[in-house]
Amino acid sequence: MEILLNGKKMEIPEKATIGELLALHKLAPVRVAVERNGEIVRRADFYTVRLAPQDQIEVVTLVGGG
Amino acid sequence: MEILLNGKKMEIPEKATIGELLALHKLAPVRVAVERNGEIVRRADFYTVRLAPQDQIEVVTLVGGG
Amino acid sequence: MEILLNGKKMEIPEKATIGELLALHKLAPVRVAVERNGEIVRRADFYTVRLAPQDQIEVVTLVGGG
Amino acid sequence: MEILLNGKKMEIPEKATIGELLALHKLAPVRVAVERNGEIVRRADFYTVRLAPQDQIEVVTLVGGG
Amino acid sequence: MMDKQLKIGPYTLSSRLIVGTGKYATLELMQQCHAASKSNCVTVAVRRERLVDKNSGRNILDFIDPKKYILLPNTAGCFTADEVVRVARLGRELLDGSGYQGAQWVKLECLGDTKTLLPEPLGTLEALKILVADGFHVLVYCSDDVMLCKRIKEAGAAAVMPAGSPIGSGQGVLNPNAIRIILEELKHNDPAYPIIVDAGVGTASDVAAAMEIGVDGVLLNTAIAGAQDPVKMAQAMALATEAGRLAGTAGRIPRKLYATASSPWEGRING
Amino acid sequence: MMDKQLKIGPYTLSSRLIVGTGKYATLELMQQCHAASKSNCVTVAVRRERLVDKNSGRNILDFIDPKKYILLPNTAGCFTADEVVRVARLGRELLDGSGYQGAQWVKLECLGDTKTLLPEPLGTLEALKILVADGFHVLVYCSDDVMLCKRIKEAGAAAVMPAGSPIGSGQGVLNPNAIRIILEELKHNDPAYPIIVDAGVGTASDVAAAMEIGVDGVLLNTAIAGAQDPVKMAQAMALATEAGRLAGTAGRIPRKLYATASSPWEGRING
Amino acid sequence: MMDKQLKIGPYTLSSRLIVGTGKYATLELMQQCHAASKSNCVTVAVRRERLVDKNSGRNILDFIDPKKYILLPNTAGCFTADEVVRVARLGRELLDGSGYQGAQWVKLECLGDTKTLLPEPLGTLEALKILVADGFHVLVYCSDDVMLCKRIKEAGAAAVMPAGSPIGSGQGVLNPNAIRIILEELKHNDPAYPIIVDAGVGTASDVAAAMEIGVDGVLLNTAIAGAQDPVKMAQAMALATEAGRLAGTAGRIPRKLYATASSPWEGRING
């Protein structure tokens, strides 16, 4: 199915969880925060929340700044 | 009757106009602006608007400032 | 004969006066000061003082400065 | 005999040495420098140089400064 | 020189100096200082008529010639948007039909406290919007916060007037860098938009320096009224305003660590 | 205002600004700038006559009206006392009988090197003594070293002229504190003794600020000649000199951390 | 010396210097600069994960020891209250359960434009209220507008952080007078309330001077990361922060026009 990840369209398996999405991109859950359709998804829920088609997902991390 | 003029109680003749009130205090209408119960009274109406008991009247003028 | 004028060698007529030297260069006496061998020659003497061979002559004027 | 010590007249024993003068004032030789009639007396000579009447003696030391 | 005149809202000023009317020992002295300042725009405050001391029946307007001066009513002494709006309307009423120009504009002052007399940004913006909607041309006294000045312009102010330093402090323009950025931001694609330094200047060189930065004018009161010789200081301010305006547009020489000769090297006899 | 005129040696100046004659694109431009500066005293340098290019037979004096201007010959470009004395005498000779005022004085410049053009104190003092003995009224360009300025006055200088900053640097008066002490020390019991800021100013506010400190005048060249619009800058300098003189003697308000109200508190309707 | 430690919200800092993590050539260099700075608090930004370049799997947190450093997430790059709140919450989410301290606070940056990066006062206040209601301890980057700083404190900010000058401009504290008044107004009856100078400092003396004014700390990034020798500059900043703190509380000598002798007069042999 198709979702929007950080502003880019991509195909992912049906019913994938956020955790699976992160694994696909080799992202450590402890180093990211995730928004699904504008709502934050708690880290504890990464493996229970299943994505739906056209979900808009934001995955953010910490970077250098001042 | 009693009115409040610039925060001070005072007795004035029944049905006095604003113009008469100013005259009582030797104030030139052209040099003042008047508020009656929070509403500005236009200069043109000074001699037609009659005061009522307990009216709150503010008479202001221009002074030095920066 | 040869003299040194403002640091440059030049030939001038024998026994020329300073006034004649200035005239040769179209210089107005009133606009210059003259040194002969390190001594100032007064303007009044321009036409009496005669140059000698190897004289070192400086002719200066006023220019823009701050 | 009378000498002038740091600008003040004072009586000291005949033929006193500089060392004796310092001792009189409980001054440690290592902590002072001495001028006799405008000439510096080296520390090594404190006990050999004898004072004469009317000698002008300056005894200086180090003090706080910036 | 043919400098274009400063226009603010419906009014055209003949000078780039706006002066106050407060703190003068006498009204006669004020009048002389106004003349010496060469300004044709003076700011005045609105206050309750004194009903007691009739000995002084003297009104400040008797010392301001309506043919010579435009009045700029201000809202000095107000601490909330409501107070500002109320005083602004009374000021307009006072001027309307008074024979003086100035009913169409107001200098908005909304202060944060009585101690520093520094401007309160939120009340200022709130009052500004109401007064603009009510048809006023509003000149806004504010801080040198660049983004605040931008918001004030966007809200419809006729002029933005950042303080150089606190009112009456006599410290001049403490942060020329901020004023420079304000000029860049507010005059970008709108070079005629008026920026006036209001308050803080202490002496003539402060005014000249402010004008050199590129502001359109300076508003001051205490620097003249509080000087030991106010008329003399008023003359100085008139000259300094013009000097700063000219110098700021004449293309000054760059600053260098040192030195270039003013006199030529060639032709030195001792060369 | 009735300010007393500035007297230096035998000459009385109608303005407190002395301007240079160097670095101008054309002599016509110089002439316009002199007029715009309102100065009646201009400084000139002494150089060898060019004997080659007869095309330009133009002499700078053709652009300086002897009825309007006093000339101040300078010793620019000299690096030793001997050079200074030689050039000073040639300058006097040039002016004597030339129809111009200025033969009796000289601006003493004895430079330390060609890079910074900063003054050399020892050569300056040595040349000063010779020129004073020779009857010159000597205006001495020097640093803002207070004790050096004292020695220069003691040696008979007609005026002491500390640099505000290096010649042509456009940095204004970098150390006002030093100038203040110089004024205290040299004017103590001798208030009319002339102190002139010579060199370094870049724009009008620099001149106004220098005059406010209390110096008797300012001498400048590059700030005008090097500006993009020299005539405009000359006008600015004329106004700034007067503004600074007036403000410096008008008793400015003190500097404070903040704030005193310009408008009265009593009578506030929102009180 | 036994200076009390700086507490902001729930966190206690071991140093009065807060440093950034941006603009470093390498993460190793950042790590060395953090050590040299002696700070135990570093600010970090929130950005989208890069999904492409898997070559650099390096995360900044691998170079920040959770036992040594408290993280201060910031909302850099936000221009509206909504953006600020969204980023602040994501930052909290990132830190919560991450093994790092810092989930409870945020550095609020709401910028006015991309050119000057100056703070936008209205969006800042709006975002501040939402974040405070949401339980954040908010450190607010703002201008040196005194009344704005007062409103920010009143709205519940854990610390007010006026910019000394624009981000990355290296100009130091351009208006110490404003900072002084901010300290007076916000610390009145609340001396422990934290005021931090955030942004603008360029070198060690800027930091020392800021601390001497009496602020509780300094936050900087570019001054270290942008120096030619960042580790050396980090050492300098650590020392300057402490030097300024000590000097600011040691009771400095007053400024005078001149001079009092350091050495005694009595006893001079040449008296």
Next chain:
Amino acid sequence: MMDKQLKIGPYTLSSRLIVGTGKYATLELMQQCHAASKSNCVTVAVRRERLVDKNSGRNILDFIDPKKYILLPNTAGCFTADEVVRVARLGRELLDGSGYQGAQWVKLECLGDTKTLLPEPLGTLEALKILVADGFHVLVYCSDDVMLCKRIKEAGAAAVMPAGSPIGSGQGVLNPNAIRIILEELKHNDPAYPIIVDAGVGTASDVAAAMEIGVDGVLLNTAIAGAQDPVKMAQAMALATEAGRLAGTAGRIPRKLYATASSPWEGRING
């Protein structure tokens, strides 16, 4: 960091701060301040022994450890070359064989008057030549007159020590531009030649700023001894000296009107 040590004449200093010994409430306090300052070089004056009050038999040297400190005798209080030479020789005599290092050098102070304590250039140069001929390594207190500093170096001074501002005035370096040119002129082809700022600094940021300009060290007395908490200020000065030295050699960021982002733009979720 491995900074090279400062060598002046035959002595090597472990710190770039030289401190005075005057104006302390007690000798014990002086001793604590010396320790806190981290300096290993202290300057002392020469005075007549007090022959009267035997109650205080205490000598300053009892509070200066000869194993820890190099003494720098000065000629404070002298107003002529003769006085300077006389006092310098007595100081040398005092140190020779005293167990203290310092007999080979002297700090030359030749003052112009008792009011400003500013240095007298002619007496200074005259005394310098005599002392150099007599084998002294001479550190010369002088003004920031660039050419005078050049002459002083040429006359054989071991170090040139321009005042930042008048002794004890606490104004810091009033003319950094002059110090910059002095550094250029005296260190050209001779980078190790020592330039020390002597006198005038008031607080830590003054010292840091002076070191950042590039001078080799700072000499101060009143700023510490006159502070309300001298030990604390001494600590501050030690840190500021090091901070300024590091920052001055770390390649600071340039000053700009505004702003470069410390955080990256790419990856902004609100982009």
